[in-house]
Each structure stands twice: as structure tokens, then as C-alpha cells.
Amino acid sequence: MPIIRKGTIQDILHITRIYENILEQEEQGTVTTGWVRGIYPTKQTALDALKAEELFVMLQEKTVVAAARINQVQMPAYKYTWFERNKSYERNTLWVSLSAQKTSAE
Numbered sequence: 001m002p003i004i005r006k007g008t009i010q011d012i013l014h015i016t017r018i019y020e021n022i023l024e025q026e027e028q029g030t031v032t033t034g035w036v037r038g039i040y041p042t043k044q045t046a047l048d049a050l051k052a053e054e055l056f057v058m059l060q061e062k063t064v065v066a067a068a069r070i071n072q073v074q075m076p077a078y079k080y081t082w083f084e085r086n087k088s089y090e091r092n093t094l095w096v097s098l099s100a101q102k103t104s105a106e
């Protein structure tokens with residue numbers, strides 16, 4: 001059963017691996033995220049979320065398979081989306097390991 005908990009400094013390496021996996025998929029054209037390697041997300045993205053105490057991870061069998069920054073702040077790129085107009089919607093940023101998705105769907 002998956003467990004969600006606050007992220008720790010020990011999770012940062014696992015989270016950056018999730019970023020790298022998704023960025024590789026983006027570069028291969030198998031997923032579309034709009035992410036740009038070296039710009040977003042980076043290790044600093046995760047460290048900033050940790051420092052702000054807004055970093056959460058999901059564990060599956062003691063392995064970090066997803067991470068999220070949960071807060072009430074949205075990136076400027078989302079200014080014109082529906083959840084900017086719906087202020088009651090919980091805002092967050094979620095990063096999920098694509099390999100974990102395949103495993104959990106089997």
C-alpha cells in the first residue's frame with residue numbers, strides 16, 4: 001500500500017531521478033510536460049520545496065515513486081487556467097515516476 005509523508009533531505013536524490021526520467025521521456029517524445037532540462041525542474045526545485053516544508057513523497061514498498069510540492073502558490077504559467085479562476089481548488093505541483101505508474105497499473 002502506498003504511503004505519503006513529508007519529504008526529507010534523503011529523498012532529494014530519488015526525486016531528481018524522477019525528474020530525470022520524465023525529462024528523458026519528454027526528449028524522446030513519449031510524454032509532453034513542457035519541462036526543459038536545466039531550467040525546470042531541477043534539484044533546486046526539490047530543495048526549495050523541502051526548505052519551505054511543502055515537499056511530500058509517496059512511497060511504494062519503501063521506494064519514492066512520486067513527489068509533490070503542496071502549497072497555495074501557482075507558477076505564473078498557470079495564470080489563465082481554470083484553477084486560477086477557481087480559488088478553492090488546492091494547488092500543487094506533482095512529479096510521478098513513469099516506471100511506477102506502469103508497475104501500479106499492472
